[in-house]
Amino acid sequence: MIATCEAGRSGSAHLNFTTVPDSSQPTASAPATDKRVVVAAPRGYCAGVDRAVVTVEKALETYDSPVYVRKQIVHNRHVVEDLESRGAVFVDELREVPAGATVVFSAHGVSPAVHAEAKARGFKVIDATCPLVTKVHQEAKRFAREGMEILLIGHAGHEEVEGTTGEAPDHITVVQSPEHVADLEVMNPPSDDICYATQNRQLAVKQIARHSDLVIVVGSANSSNSVRLVEVALEAGATAAYRVDNAGEIDPAWLDGVASAGVTSGASVPDDLVSGVLEFFEDHGFPPATEERLMDESLAFALPPELRKDLAGSR
Numbered sequence: 001m002i003a004t005c006e007a008g009r010s011g012s013a014h015l016n017f018t019t020v021p022d023s024s025q026p027t028a029s030a031p032a033t034d035k036r037v038v039v040a041a042p043r044g045y046c047a048g049v050d051r052a053v054v055t056v057e058k059a060l061e062t063y064d065s066p067v068y069v070r071k072q073i074v075h076n077r078h079v080v081e082d083l084e085s086r087g088a089v090f091v092d093e094l095r096e097v098p099a100g101a102t103v104v105f106s107a108h109g110v111s112p113a114v115h116a117e118a119k120a121r122g123f124k125v126i127d128a129t130c131p132l133v134t135k136v137h138q139e140a141k142r143f144a145r146e147g148m149e150i151l152l153i154g155h156a157g158h159e160e161v162e163g164t165t166g167e168a169p170d171h172i173t174v175v176q177s178p179e180h181v182a183d184l185e186v187m188n189p190p191s192d193d194i195c196y197a198t199q200n201r202q203l204a205v206k207q208i209a210r211h212s213d214l215v216i217v218v219g220s221a222n223s224s225n226s227v228r229l230v231e232v233a234l235e236a237g238a239t240a241a242y243r244v245d246n247a248g249e250i251d252p253a254w255l256d257g258v259a260s261a262g263v264t265s266g267a268s269v270p271d272d273l274v275s276g277v278l279e280f281f282e283d284h285g286f287p288p289a290t291e292e293r294l295m296d297e298s299l300a301f302a303l304p305p306e307l308r309k310d311l312a313g314s315r
Contacts, residue, residue, distance in 0.1 A: 037281045038212070040204040040264035041293040044271045046197030048130025049074045051301040052107035053083070055128040058303065059104055060087050062310055063124070068097045069104045070114070071159050073128065074268040075223040077245055094118060102126065108159035109133040111166020126307050132195045133160060137167045144168035151175050151184070155224055196299070197267045198225045202232045204294040208262035209236035214254060217243045218273050219266030226266030238262065247276040255284055263289065 045053075052073050059067045066089045072080050073090075080090060088104075094117050097103055102124045105114070109129040118125050143150050150172045154161040165172045175181050209215050215233040219226020226243055233241040244250055255261075261281060265274050278289045302308065 033285070033287055035259050035261075035286045037261045037263060037278065037286050037289040038208045039274065039278065039289045039291050040201070040208045040262065041291050042197075042200045042204055042295065042297050043265045044267070044269045044274065046195075046267040047297075047299040047301050048107050048132060048195075048197070049268050051303065052128040052130065053079060055126060055303055055307060056083050056088055056104055057086075058307060058311060059102065059126055062307070062314060063102045067102050067104060069106065070094060070097075070110065071106045071108065072222075073104065073106045075220055075226075076266075076268040076270070077220045078273060079268065079270060094121065094123070097121075097123065100124075104128050106159060107133070109137060109163035110159075111163050113166055114163075124306075127304050129163075130195075131301050133163070136164055136195075140164055140167045140172065144171040149173070151181060158224060196297070198228070200295060200297065201225065201229060201264065201267060204292070205229050205233050205262070205264045206236040207294055208264070208292055209233040209238040209241070211260055212237075212262035213239045213258040213260050215241040215262040215264070216250065216277055217241065217264055217266065218246070218269050218277055219243055220245055220268070223266045223268050226269070229264060229266060233262070233264075244277070246273050247280040250277065250280055252284060255281075261286065 056067065056069060056073050060083075065087045067087065068089045068091055069083070070091060070093070073083065073088075074080075084090065091097055094103065094114065100122045103118060104126045105128055107128055107130045115125075140150055140152075144167075148171065150168065152161060152164055152172050152174050153176075154164075154174060155176060156174050161174055165174065205215065205217070209232070212233070215230075215238040217226055217229045217233065219229070221227070221243070230241045230243050240254065242250075242254060263274060263277050263281075265271070282288060303311070
């Protein structure tokens with residue numbers, strides 16, 4: 001059995017967030033209030049997302065425009081719009097890309113059929129697939145070679161699920177809920193085969209949800225891990241929890257009767273969007289946020305080898 005990152009079994013690259021004081025340190029005096037805001041950590045960008053976004057940024061600097069990106073590089077509307085404004089062209093399928101162009105594959109990975117199509121059409125490919133997703137692909141191929149039937153936990157139609165399924169289509173069945181496997185005997189994968197990022201963010205939101213009247217999760221609607229964080233917060237005891245793309249989507253009515261609020265963000269969310277949410281709370285009578293850090297994350301990935309080679313050659 002394999003669990004995808006988007007399914008909810010999955011840290012963040014280190015982010016500088018100076019407006020959130022360490023909860024263990026004294027903070028500047030603020031007006032007396034019984035209200036509080038706690039921001040979870042880890043939150044936001046994971047190592048694979050950070051690598052993918054930087055890959056597109058470096059590609060735009062290195063190659064002639066336009067640079068095409070198959071699917072959203074990561075599932076965050078603000079990230080995609082920012083990269084579009086800088087010259088990236090996002091497409092759903094390779095047939096939309098002119099022959100010989102530069103194409104970046106998203107962090108979610110692609111199937112062997114997509115790789116083959118790109119080669120046949122003469123694209124210059126920069127593969128920004130998260131290395132942990134690539135590891136899942138390798139596991140799927142290994143299980144298939146051993147003649148095993150594979151249950152892939154994830155959402156049908158999600159790019160990560162489609163890419164993994166394409167590695168062993170005759171051996172993989174996608175399951176989306178426990179009910180789909182209620183009568184089956186399954187073997188779990190080794191724990192180190194499960195991406196750390198979503199799992200850490202879920203553990204962190206559980207920690208703050210227990211004492212929160214309201215939890216705000218920053219993330220886009222097509223981000224499965226962001227949507228799941230809302231569910232986890234409610235399951236962990238939050239009175240209410242909502243997902244927003246940015247502070248502008250918060251309904252002030254949600255703050256009625258709220259004394260303790262929690263904030264977190266999905267693995268594709270830049271931390272400036274979280275900063276905007278915390279400013280919203282301050283503008284509505286809440287004190288500056290404190291951070292509850294469950295754990296530190298230090299994982300980082302090198303840029304794709306084909307991009308590193310071209311960057312070295314341009315110096």
